Amino acid sequence: MNDLIVWRDKLQELYATKSIYIDKAVQFILALVTFLMINQNIGLMKAVATPVVAVALAVICTFLPPVVTAYVAAGLVIVHLFKLSMGVAAAAALIFVVMFIFYCRFTPKKALLLLVTPVAFMLHIPYVVPVACALVLGPISAVPVVFGTIIYYMIECVRTSATAITSADGITRQISLFVKAVFQDKTLWITAIAFIISIFVVYTVRRLSVDHAWKIAAASGAVVNIVVIVIGDIAFDIHTSYNMLIIGNIAAVVIGFIMEFFLFSVDYSRTERLQFEDDEYYYYVKAIPKISVTAPEKTVKHINERKETGEIAGAEPERRPRPKSGQMEKPAVRKKKTASKVKRPKSPAVQRPTRVGGNTDEILLAQSLKEELDIQSIVENELNSDNK
């Protein structure tokens, strides 16, 4: 577990230092996947439905604000639908306009959420989106998730009933067929309702002060998805694949757990409950410490070659060059224990230089003089006593 936490911290550190490049890479990948999937599902305009165009558009979108990717994706869908029918393209454009009015006006920076849901649908993991959005964002993320669901079913509708739409005579009838096929699809509404309820449940549970709130929230979101869709399936006979439903929701729970590990890693075993008061309130505080593990520091052990004793005695101690002013000193490598610091047995042959150095002779001289003076004073005292 500690290794995982160290690994997580390293990843977070890496993201902190390289966030510009990582964000741009993610934006590029999301744009590319979106454009490729649009081309694959409704690539009616052959000139635009090539991978080269998708890559070129993705590269351009990478260097522009995220909302532009959403606009380009919408534009690409409209271009393909134009090949199918002008009326259908106009209806799709108006649906996109409504979506942008109701959502992108508020948070253009989060417009990518509109793309995430259809991409997740195409990757067969749509149930991950409401759980992940509710864990990271808030209940308002229900709006882009529902819009994303509508976009996916719009694409799906064109893919499955393109022939029926084109065979209808008159633009009005084509629009009518297209809009009815999209918005009278019970699967769309049941999925949207399941996602909305799931988002609200996950968000509410995540904010509770119970232990393992994130895990419970992710699991409850998945359960809500399954229950609502199964009820819808039974009540409205919509033929949902139960295998995909269960596998998709297991994936949602797994993703929820991974997100908890990265974003809300706490140690519930060391929970502290405090109670205090001031003039106006009583406070019941639950403090849960975050899990943090300090990464083990790498120590470099330098083992110097053993030198001859004569060389050591005669050699001048090497001085470290002082850094010039304004020049950064290289950070010192921490040495654990160098060979020069290892205690060596004292040998009579090698006299180790003492700290006092030249003062030793003076001290010895002073001692001998003192002794002589003492002897002289003793002799003088004795002579004086004899004379008396």
Next chain:
Amino acid sequence: MLNESKVKLMTRMAMYESKQGEEDFKISSYYKKDYRSFHTIATIIWVTVGYAVAVGIGVIAFLDELMENLNMQFLVMLAAAVIIGYLVLVIFYGIVASHFYGTKHEKARKRVKQFNHDLTRLNRMYEREKR
């Protein structure tokens, strides 16, 4: 001689100015009440446009059914449903917009305050250097 803390402060300020600063200065030039009211009204206008477009698409899609059931009672019921739907949407978006833009103004004001505080600190550093 480079002053490290001054360089750090200036970098932080430059980063803020280039990223959020421009929008924040524009937001904080309004009073909170004015900013919130203005954007709530703008949102209501946009929601009205969006709703009209949505109803228009609905009318085109269900034109045949509408023409078949064209009687006074049906039209009154339909109009009532459309108006109720519009009112619910406008009230919902009005509340959301008011809260959203109020919070946005508060956050922008706080960041601008911090920027001004940094500016004062930087000014003091320059004065100290002059001495």
